[in-house]
Amino acid sequence: MRVRLSTLGCRLNEAELAGWSRAFEARGCRISGEGEAADLIVVNTCAVTAEAVRKSRKLLRRLQREHPRARTVVSGCAVSLEQEQLGELGVDLVVPNRDKDRLVPIAQQALALPLMPEAATEPGAAALFARGRQRAFVKIQDGCRYQCSFCITTRARGAERSRSIAEICREIDQLVADGVQEVVLTGVHAAGYGSDSGASLSELLTAVLADTEVARVRLGSVEPWGLPERFWALFENPRLMSHLHLPLQSGADSLLKRMARRCKTAEFARLVETARAAVPNLTITTDLIVGFPGESDAEWAQTLAFVEAIGFGDLHIFSYSPRPGTAAAEMPNQVPAEVKRARGRELHVLARQLKRTWLARQLGSVQSVLIEGSPSGPGNRENQFGYTPGYLSVRVATGGAELNNRIIPVRIEQVLDRPADALDQPADSQLLGRPAEAINPI
Ligand code: SF4
Numbered sequence: 001m002r003v004r005l006s007t008l009g010c011r012l013n014e015a016e017l018a019g020w021s022r023a024f025e026a027r028g029c030r031i032s033g034e035g036e037a038a039d040l041i042v043v044n045t046c047a048v049t050a051e052a053v054r055k056s057r058k059l060l061r062r063l064q065r066e067h068p069r070a071r072t073v074v075s076g077c078a079v080s081l082e083q084e085q086l087g088e089l090g091v092d093l094v095v096p097n098r099d100k101d102r103l104v105p106i107a108q109q110a111l112a113l114p115l116m117p118e119a120a121t122e123p124g125a126a127a128l129f130a131r132g133r134q135r136a137f138v139k140i141q142d143g144c145r146y147q148c149s150f151c152i153t154t155r156a157r158g159a160e161r162s163r164s165i166a167e168i169c170r171e172i173d174q175l176v177a178d179g180v181q182e183v184v185l186t187g188v189h190a191a192g193y194g195s196d197s198g199a200s201l202s203e204l205l206t207a208v209l210a211d212t213e214v215a216r217v218r219l220g221s222v223e224p225w226g227l228p229e230r231f232w233a234l235f236e237n238p239r240l241m242s243h244l245h246l247p248l249q250s251g252a253d254s255l256l257k258r259m260a261r262r263c264k265t266a267e268f269a270r271l272v273e274t275a276r277a278a279v280p281n282l283t284i285t286t287d288l289i290v291g292f293p294g295e296s297d298a299e300w301a302q303t304l305a306f307v308e309a310i311g312f313g314d315l316h317i318f319s320y321s322p323r324p325g326t327a328a329a330e331m332p333n334q335v336p337a338e339v340k341r342a343r344g345r346e347l348h349v350l351a352r353q354l355k356r357t358w359l360a361r362q363l364g365s366v367q368s369v370l371i372e373g374s375p376s377g378p379g380n381r382e383n384q385f386g387y388t389p390g391y392l393s394v395r396v397a398t399g400g401a402e403l404n405n406r407i408i409p410v411r412i413e414q415v416l417d418r419p420a421d422a423l424d425q426p427a428d429s430q431l432l433g434r435p436a437e438a439i440n441p442i
Helices: 011-026 050-066 077-087 097-110 126-130 153-157 165-177 201-211 232-236 253-258 265-278 297-310 337-360
Strands: 002-007 040-045 071-076 093-095 135-139 182-186 216-219 243-245 283-290 314-319 366-373 383-387 393-397 407-418 428-435
Touching: 002 011, 002 050, 011 040, 011 097, 011 135, 011 182, 040 050, 040 077, 040 097, 050 071, 050 077, 071 077, 071 097, 077 097, 077 153, 093 097, 135 165, 165 182, 165 201, 182 201, 201 216, 201 232, 216 243, 232 265, 253 297, 265 283, 265 297, 283 297, 283 337, 297 337, 314 337, 337 407, 337 428, 366 393, 393 407
Parallel strands: 002 040, 040 071, 071 093, 135 182, 182 216, 243 283, 283 314, 393 428
Antiparallel strands: 366 383, 366 407, 383 393, 407 428
């Protein structure tokens, strides 16, 4: 059976898709790529914004047009929140979020899929590498106990539930056997890992570093509160990557209060101080919402000042859009679009400055880089690119050596500034480096 898998949204959706891909392959299915024939379509939807729901429907319709005789299975947050709307689209099976970890056996039974485990070839990361991915997202937990006023995820994904440490390590072992060098541990509330099982994120990381051979372990987004004991000491292991994405959302306490966020600016600043003291050369990035209801000029000025004072390595900037079903969508004083745009531009300028400052601090250092391919596609091997432990993108002058999926020491020599281009790509900066040692061909 040929299965076409597709997803939108967060890394957790991506991790779930990778898990389904391996489960289908283990049952003798072949994973179809773009433009290839398929007998079954599986879509993992997103509902973080109303726009994401619209895109989920659009993706589903496109795949149904491309594969008119295929059966359709739909899961994800849009299913949990907008089931009736998706039901209209003639899908054969809807798998709500609470059951999505068992989507493959559920689909096999509900649709009487003629799966042939005996025909299975070793499930591999082929699908992952085929998508030019050298790192795999690994789901560690789902759900969240908090109620941030702008967030629909907590409603769509429900209460916190953690996968067992053994199950996660088994999955990583399989990925390592398939040649994956780096895993990204991801969840809705990663710091809450084990809240339902008595384990903790520190225990999980300790086990992954001790019991698996994976070369690099990276953490996905981690809410800036509730980090377990011994967390910082774990970064003494060079296999745990020195990058933390800590969503701040705003730099004004009065606004954080309206967002119902657990972490105010003073706590955030203390957390960053502790992190930097514990982890050398740690890249800290964050999420920021622009134009949250009632965001005053004074609150905006506080946000700009606080963000600059923290000195993030990069910013992910989101323009607030009311998400039906959230408390914030009902709040008064929604910020006009032109004000959001102006503030967004201001924050992008600050983001570029902060990133450039952080990149400049890497000059002259030697860092291990996982090579992920060529900036201008296969065939151009003069330059390849990859990421440092701090998740900084580096263009590496490799002189023609094929280094895909290899981890090599790179001397950071320059910061490349790329102006905004005709494709409306915003200006950006990237590191340039050379292999710090002679490359031994494999
Ligand atoms: S902690 Fe994160 S996932 Fe949970 S409600 Fe807040 S924003 Fe949503």
